[in-house]
Amino acid sequence: NTTLLPGPANTWSLRPSSAAGGYIVKVTPREEPVDGNYVQSALVRPEFNGETWVDVLRVQLPEGMQALKANIRVYATSGLPVVMDFETLLDPGGWNGWIIAPTAVERTYIAEVTPLDPAVKGAYFEKLRIQSEWNGETWYDVLRLEAPAEYPALRVHVRVYELMEINPVLEIDT
Numbered sequence: 613n614t615t616l617l618p619g620p621a622n623t624w625s626l627r628p629s630s631a632a633g634g635y636i637v638k639v640t641p642r643e644e645p646v647d648g649n650y651v652q653s654a655l656v657r658p659e660f661n662g663e664t665w666v667d668v669l670r671v672q673l674p675e676g677m678q679a680l681k682a683n684i685r686v687y688a689t690s691g692l693p694v695v696m697d698f699e700t701l702l703d704p705g706g707w708n709g710w711i712i713a714p715t716a717v718e719r720t721y722i723a724e725v726t727p728l729d730p731a732v733k734g735a736y737f738e739k740l741r742i743q744s745e746w747n748g749e750t751w752y753d754v755l756r757l758e759a760p761a762e763y764p765a766l767r768v769h770v771r772v773y774e775l776m777e778i779n780p781v782l783e784i785d786t
Contacts (some may be wrong), residue, residue: 633690
């Protein structure tokens with residue numbers, strides 16, 4: 613339980629970055645809403661603290677919003693089935709992509725990226741997205757990664773977990 617402040621992200625260091633598992637973050641407000649309130653982002657990303665890479669939780673409320681009492685839970689993914697596990701070098705600013713599998717309604721993924729080399733203090737991992745992409749014949753689930761353009765190339769370990777045995781809370785055919 614905490615009080616989130618608007619503006620710059622509220623941050624908590626979780627543990628040294630490792631390939632031992634990723635995270636799922638759940639933020640639950642604990643007070644009556646004010647019209648227009650929302651949590652702008654809640655994510656865990658590796659950040660270099662000058663000595664080592666650390667997994668840092670960042671939760672952000674929009675600038676100008678009032679403080680919000682909330683419960684934050686962070687879950688580990690280490691017990692989930694692994695569908696991809698590899699090392700790669702990310703060029704600065706490059707939008708790298710890897711096909712995971714053909715797109716299917718009954719599964720989703722969580723990806724974990726662990727930097728393997730020291731970096732410049734303040735370095736962080738920029739973007740991670742899993743999205744469906746059409747190749748002209750088939751829809752595929754594709755992992756996309758981007759390292760920040762202002763830092764050197766980044767060698768990383770990537771692990772993708774598959775979720776199939778979870779209950780959906782909403783399903784829409786449109």
